[in-house]
Amino acid sequence: MDLRIFTEPQQGATYDDLLRLAVAAEDAGYDAFFRSDHYLVMGESTGPEAGLPGPTDAWTTLAGLARDTTRIRLGTLVTSATFRHPGVLAIQVAQVDQMSGGRVELGLGAGWYEAEHTAYGIPFPGMRERFDRFGEKLAVITGLWSTPVGETFDHHGEHFQLKDSPALPKPEQRRVPIIIGGTGKKRTPELTARYATEFNVPFQPVDAARAQFGRVREACAAAGRDADELTYSAALVLCCGQDEAEVARRAAAIGRAPAELRENGLAGTPDEVVAKIGAYAEAGVTRFYLQVLDIGDLEHVVAVAARVAPQL
Template sequence: MKLRIFTEPQQGASYDDLLAVARKTEECGFDAFFRSDHYVAFGDVDGLPGSTDAWITLAGLARETSRIKLGTLVSPVTFRHPGPLAISVAQVDQMSGGRVELGLGAGWFEDEHQAYGLDFPDTPGRFDLLEEQLELITGLWDTPVGEKYNFDGKHYQLKNSPALPKPIQQPHPPIIVGGAGKKRTPALAAKYASEFNAGFRSVDEIKTIFGRVQAACEQAGRDPKTLNLSTAHTVVVGKDDAEVRRRAAVVDRDPENPGDGSIVGTPAQIVDRLGQLAAIGSQTHYLQVLDLADLDHLELIASDILPQM
């Protein structure tokens, strides 16, 4: 079972803040450092000093870490053209020595698109983009060196692409697809993904979502066991109840009713919840930490939870 640290830097974090968390993530023995891909903060937050670009951030971290996996959960298809995105991810994979994973999704936060002049199609339209981007990006990466790649889709057309550079990981970096969609999301995960992520929901809800994606694998003729299942949750951990309450207050969580599938409590309580998730098939847990200045939080998770998982 893997524990990964997951951050939301659009809420207010510089590159140096993220570097400190990534280095602590590596030092503490976690499997990976992931970040969201957003350009505007959520809620009543100023987001200072301003959002950092996800793939520029990961390129920097690729050179300043040595072991942990690096990736996005998830990059919206509305932010970048898939051709240049395939180049960027392949280059970061090279820069990291083969440690990159690409989470790709349809996007959902309309406000950030309006804030930076990005098109925001309706939900079916965004899923059309996601389907084409998954095919196009993997097609570019999987084209043998020396051959050309062509793509003739509704939204994207490529002619005689050299399909370079190539990522280090072969056949290509792992792709993560996630969400709670009932039809298209499971089908796309079954066809293209190495990992399916269901986050910020109860154990029972996640069990239902996992069941849908496993059924989609079977329908597509894929062994469901070849698709890694993962979950994501906001996590607040304290050595005792007083520390739990202190940390929860900083990130505006009610320890008695944390909501949105958040996991709040002592190490024993966190281990119990992660065990429940493991019992329904979750092999990887993304622990979303919101207070990026609290590096002691990571040390507590590493010392009191990680060894038990």
């Protein structure tokens, strides 16, 4: 079971805050450090001062971490396809992959948080068009990366047209892992079968995760792809403590109740967290994204690496 740290910097974090956590995660032996790609704080506190000092750009952050870390893999869960032209995103990801020595992974989604688009003047079409654009962007990005050096790439789609692109730069990795996730019952599994190396179910109970994995496997069969080529992963908020007092303290720090976190997240003592991860493993999960909301609590990620990871 791979354990990865997953952060939500739009809630309030500087690059230095993220760097400290990424280095702590690397030193503790985690497989990867991921961040969300959002430009606006979420939750009850959404006034002008919420989320200070303000958002940080995901791919700018990952470029810095590419140079300031050495081993840990880096990625987004997930980049919104509404934010960047596919040609620009392909260049950005390829460059960060080069800067990291081949440690980047691209999580990509259709985009869903309308308020952040309104706040920063980003177009937000309806869901059908967002998914149409999402599928086209996957085709463009993978097409650019797979075009042999010395050849050009063209794409004549409904939303994007590329002609005589040199399709440069190339990533360091032969194939940058692409993560698609969510609970969509038709188009999400179909796009996963066509483009992804990993499928992620975020913030869902075990039974829902198992059912969604089944849909992905059916889509792979329909597309003539071996479903076992994919990595199946899950994401839940983390709140682990050595005893009940520590669990309660960490829950209070993120404004949640221990009972609610035990139901909807990975919460409790190390043994409780291990047992819940085991239930997801039985559903097919081999990789877990631990959503760390209190990014200043470095002891939290160190303790989970020491007390949970060895039991997996």
